Amino acid sequence: xxxxxxxxxxxxxxxxxxxxxxxxxxxxxxxxxxxxxxxxxxxxxxxxxxxxxxxxxxxxxxxxxxxxxxxxxxxxxxxxxxxxxxxxxxxxxxxxxxxxxxxxxxxxxxxxxxxxxxxxxxxxxxxxxxxxxxxxxxxxxxxxxxxxxxxxxxxxxxxxxxxxxxxxxxxxxxxxxxxxxxxxxxxxxxxxxxxxxxxxxxxxxxxxxxxxxxxxxxxxxxxxxxxxxxxxxxxxxxxxxxxxxxxxxxxxxxxxxxxxxxxxxxxxxxxxxxxxxxxxxx
Amino acid sequence: xxxxxxxxxxxxxxxxxxxxxxxxxxxxxxxxxxxxxxxxxxxxxxxxxxxxxxxxxxxxxxxxxxxxxxxxxxxxxxxxxxxxxxxxxxxxxxxxxxxxx
Numbered sequence: 001x002x003x004x005x006x007x008x009x010x011x012x013x014x015x016x017x018x019x020x021x022x023x024x025x026x027x028x029x030x031x032x033x034x035x036x037x038x039x040x041x042x043x044x045x046x047x048x049x050x051x052x053x054x055x056x057x058x059x060x061x062x063x064x065x066x067x068x069x070x071x072x073x074x075x076x077x078x079x080x081x082x083x084x085x086x087x088x089x090x091x092x093x094x095x096x097x098x099x100x101x102x103x104x105x106x107x108x109x110x111x112x113x114x115x116x117x118x119x120x121x122x123x124x125x126x127x128x129x130x131x132x133x134x135x136x137x138x139x140x141x142x143x144x145x146x147x148x149x150x151x152x153x154x155x156x157x158x159x160x161x162x163x164x165x166x167x168x169x170x171x172x173x174x175x176x177x178x179x180x181x182x183x184x185x186x187x188x189x190x191x192x193x194x195x196x197x198x199x200x201x202x203x204x205x206x207x208x209x210x211x212x213x214x215x216x217x218x219x220x221x222x223x224x225x226x227x228x229x230x231x232x233x234x235x236x237x238x239x240x241x242x243x244x245x246x247x248x249x250x251x252x253x254x255x256x257x258x259x260x261x262x263x264x265x266x267x268x269x270x271x272x273x274x275x276x277x278x279x280x281x282x
Numbered sequence: 283x284x285x286x287x288x289x290x291x292x293x294x295x296x297x298x299x300x301x302x303x304x305x306x307x308x309x310x311x312x313x314x315x316x317x318x319x320x321x322x323x324x325x326x327x328x329x330x331x332x333x334x335x336x337x338x339x340x341x342x343x344x345x346x347x348x349x350x351x352x353x354x355x356x357x358x359x360x361x362x363x364x365x366x367x368x369x370x371x372x373x374x375x376x377x378x379x380x381x382x383x
Contacts, residue, residue: 011292018296025300026307033311034318040317048320051325057335058342065343078343083351090352091359 020261056111058264096143097256116185122192125158132199145196146180159185163193165211179211185254191255207267208249 065079117125134140146162149215153160161183181202184192193205204211251267 014292018299019283021296022303023301029307030302030311033308033313034315035311037302037312037315037317038319039315041316041321042323042326043319044316045320045323045325047323049324049329050331051327053331054335057332058339060340061339062343062346065340065345066347067343077369079347082357083353085290085351086348087352087355087357088359088362089354089355091361092363093359094356095360095363122352130293137341139321 058176097262114154114157116187116189117128118187119183121157121193122184122186125153125156126194126201129153129199131196136197141180142190142197142266143180146182149182149194149196153182153184161185161255161257163205164254164256165250166254167211169253181205205250205253207251207253207265208269211250 032104111157129149129152130146131152134145134148136145143162150160150162163181163183165179165181167178182194182196184194186192192200194200195202202211249267252267253265257263
């Protein structure tokens with residue numbers, strides 16, 4: 001009886017010891033397993049997070065950038081609208097340039113060889129030419145005058161350019177207001193600018209200088225035709241603003257002499273910041 | 283049954299018990315650790331990837347929109363210029379005759 005009792009105690013102690021060891025090993029191995037699993041899980045999770053974060057971030061940013069108005073460093077960026085304006089401007093430039101360069105040295109059937117003339121010859125031609133007697137109209141504006149004078153000069157063998165002056169638009173900060181005049185190449189290598197609506201020889205055509213006068217003011221309809229195709233019809237308020245621009249500075253001069261001779265001059269004060277692009281880059 | 287055999291059985295059972303409990307503990311710990319690690323890693327990966335990707339996407343979105351707008355605007359600009367010329371400027375050949383004061 002005593003022996004049996006001792007045997008039970010012995011087995012109980014052994015079982016308790018084994019159980020204790022099992023519990024301790026469970027805890028120990030749990031911690032080892034946790035550490036190993038955590039490392040592996042972190043790597044897997046990071047990879048997964050990177051992929052999904054990258055995809056989601058890109059898509060979200062892309063959609064917002066494409067569709068909406070966003071601000072980068074305080075500057076409003078409207079991708080499509082800016083692209084549309086710039087593209088529209090380039091398209092207009094291209095269309096007008098194609099016409100000018102393909103038509104103005106000819107009367108539609110014949111091309112003319114032109115050359116620089118002396119100041120005296122130029123004054124004689126300008127005095128005799130009747131372009132300034134033409135009647136200004138909404139559909140025959142400064143560009144119409146400049147084109148006509150260039151065509152007439154070409155018929156007389158006189159080298160002439162259509163010159164487009166761009167003024168700073170204080171509202172948009174762009175060179176999207178313009179006026180058209182003419183330039184003549186003289187034998188003493190001087191460029192002479194002429195206002196085709198008045199036959200006045202202009203001395204004030206220079207970058208960063210104002211170009212004022214009634215012929216520019218009334219020529220503002222040129223601007224409306226030229227640039228407002230992108231927008232609705234200008235309001236009266238906009239028209240008054242345009243009037244104000246008639247005294248603003250010239251910040252870009254484009255001289256179109258022939259198909260392959262287009263010269264452009266930009267104001268250093270404004271040239272770098274302008275959003276407008278142009279094909280007229282020599 | 284001899285006492286040696288009994289002790290042998292006890293030893294084997296003990297070893298099995300300890301081995302099983304160790305395995306279960308390891309697997310449990312690994313699973314819990316993996317989940318926690320994955321969650322942390324996922325957040326870290328997301329945070330580090332999202333911002334630059336967003337910035338890239340934003341720039342690409344603006345650029346694509348600009349290119350699309352530029353393309354459409356360019357085509358329309360040429361067309362408007364052509365229409366303008368056809369409608370107004372080419373008439374200058376006629377105005378030369380009839381509009382002289």
